[in-house]
Amino acid sequence: MAERHLEIEQKYDAAADFVLPELDGLPGVVSAAEPEVHELHASYFDTADLRLAAHGITLRRRRGGPDAGWHLKMPAGPDSKQELRAPLGRPLIVPPRLAGLVAAYTRGAELCPVATLETRRTVVRLLGEDGAELVEVADDLVTGRGGGDGAEPERWREIEVELRDGPAELLKAAGKRLRKGGAKKGRSSSKLGRLLGEAVVPSESAAARAAARSRIAAATSNGKGPSITTGEVVLAYLAEQVEAVVAFDPKARLGEEDAVHRMRVATRRMRSVLRSYRTVLDAERTAQLGSELRWLAAVLGEVRDLEVLRMRFAEAPAFLLDDLGQKERAAYRRMNTSLKEPRYFALLDELDRLIAEPPLVEAADKKARKELPDLVTRAWDRMAKDYASIKGAKDPDVARHETRKSAKRARYAAELAVPVLGVAAKRVVKDAKRIQEVLGGYQDGVIAMEHLGAAAKRTRVPEEAFTLGVLYGQERCRAEGARDRLSTTWSQTLGPSF
Template sequence: MEIEQKYDARADFVLPELGGLPGVASAGEAETFDLHASYFDTADLRLAAHGITLRRRRGGTDAGWHLKMPAGPDGKEELRAPLGRPAIVPARLAALVAAYTRGEPLRPVATLETRRTVVRLYAGDGAMLAEVADDLVTGRDVRDVRDDTAADAPARRWREIEVELGDGTAELLKAAGKRLRKAGARRSKSSSKLGRLLGGAIEPPKAARARAACKARLVAAIDNGKGPATTGDAVMAYLAEQVEAVVKFDPKARLGEEDAVHRMRVAVRRIRSTLKAYRPVLEEERTEPLGPELRWLAAVLGEVRDLEVLRMRFQERLGGAAPAWLDDLARQERTAYRRMNAALKEPRYFALLDELDRLVAEPPLGREADRKARKDLPDLVTRSWDRMARAYASIGIAEDAEVARHETRKAAKRARYAAELATPVLGVAAKRVAKDAKRIQEVLGGYQDGVIAMEHLKTAAARTRNTSEAFDLGVLYGWERCEAETARDRLSVTWSQTLGPAF
């Protein structure tokens, strides 16, 4: 995680004394480096539009490929790869921005030559608290030039100061900035050198603007009294939030970050659920084709998530033990991750992302979308709850209780998401419905997790020839069966404690 602030400085700017800043015991000797960086992006600068930079840099102490993705006001998550070949973006880094590039090729768009003078600030114990870099920059826009003439492209020159935290605190970052401003520097309007160089050529992403507009309309209607919120406003604000989550967690899921696949999958499920639960508000002609594609993506993510949950569940049960069958499960999970990453490179996935962007940018609102949300949402949420109640009632009379429980769990998710969507408008009443539906979902989820675990243990036991391992599998099977049956028996009690909609 890179946390830094940038400041513009005149040619005659003198770097102030940096001693005495919070926690700083000493400043190191100034070091100077010559850096050459080539920046890569799509022809229409999609990465830069989202605040992402991808470069290949030579010189300094961190030569190589650098991918920087926004992570808060002053933060960026940085990922690196070795220098490799000059014009070929490492496949791993290219994959991490695929949700933004969507099949468009990455090519050089700018070069930056930087004479960097660095002063490091240290604590009394020798910890490096921050790095202050005084940069003299020469930048060239090379989007319209050949590689062999890039050096002849018109140049822009400027000076900037970067303060990047190491082990230092936000207080140090703030104090350093104050001292630089007092010496004549000004906080930079751009968060990156590339952004400063290409400036007006970088257009704000239409999809991001559309998502922000959807959410802003609902907030304005509720908080600022700019007319009553419509049901369409509420539905589109919720869909915008979930589409944003899919794109946000895409690179994190590819990296296998904790809970990222789960959160991306939940966002996909929420979109699917909303398109179903709020069907009267939306034009089916536009939304119906999205159903199979969202189901496909949920299944791709689900294969990874289900194996991940199983592995984590068994690891917790076994403590530090690592039997062969658990290693096999971990291999299955890694294979599922490879399949997921392959699927997330497919044109089918990029086409789905494009359609989700269009869903928000061009809302497929039907005639009922203009109704007042406070009057319309209670009925729509109640419908989803009643569907869950009917599914629950069918468990006791169904020929296959397992299928009935599964359908009830799906209906509980839909009721929960329908109520979540309505919460900004209906407040506490909708929040309570969402909470009750979630409790039903979690009880049934606990039962389902136990059943799946039992099936896996049964398969592993059939394969093993190790008596000790077979005994352990049997113990685990009994444990899972006990927990599954406890969850199943708890369902009726949990149901009796729910109140249902009371709008």
């Protein structure tokens, strides 16, 4: 298992004659430890076309210093990165665990050395009253080479200020002191980014996703919503979901809380849009994509269903939780195996192509403000039809399940339209979500009862069987309660009013 660490730091460029100012007078800082000097050698790995660097990700093997080893850094927010570490191992063999975490970006392409950095680092640690390390200030003299050993070296000096156990305000105060002394805000968030410079080019799909988002944001913020086409709104929404799938991929592989769920939701949103907005997108081109998205949702769904059960049975006896834990771990292993398959990488490539080369049809050029109300209403009417079918259905549970799926489609269809239709679309989202959640509560209860029934057949211990029977009764009451709330919830919905 790779060691994880959230890195919060700021970088500053400094001239060769820059003098590090006194820092022990900063708020909360009682003293500064004696400077430590380290000689660091780092080899950076990426694909030949620098896919990791294009997404702000760095993967290196570094010798020297107290944290020698493999380091994978992935953006986690402003001034912060999620860092994962692994032992030094072999020089040219990326640890499989780290390689797997960037597979959504590399997609089978080889990871190879793309740059080396030699750094003479002088570290000053700022300490608090109890001796706790509040901030680490690293004064780095860097020599970098990119493009092979024969490339001309580039040299520069930079200051890194990394937050340890201190408050965020201290990071800001230290930066202010450095800037007052002559340092400037760093031109790049990483040494590798600075070294490679213009060699790092966003992919065509990433550029298309950014353009789609920018178009919607600019038009809506300037009050020009009426000029947006239906196709532009659909593409912006799809672009957001594609980015979510890729962003949550490594988090899902690590088993971070709610990551599988959010990755699955993004997958289902895309499937829903392909169906609800099939008059905007070429159905022939997107048919296979919808099928592959359904496959991915199923892969993620096995883990998610077990996560829901684990949370639902949080207070259950240990024997039941242990059984659930074993099943969940096995499901994660199967999921991670599927996320290594060429089939998954091909799906990601096709999603990129969907945004970069959108299969729009004539209706996509129509004004969104005019077309979206009809498309959202159509999705709502489908849900209403499915809801009406529950009464008198041969199998009401099947009808409820279909209603839940159409409620999701209505919700996502309206969610997509919010930037253009505003409050009216938000109300549809809220109403559809309420129906979805009531039916989801019923479905979760049914799944829980099925699991408890299966567990009861396996046990030979009377006490365990009794406990499972009690839990089964509780789940049945919860499920029936959700089922009985459905008609009341439906009566409180207003439906589209555009």
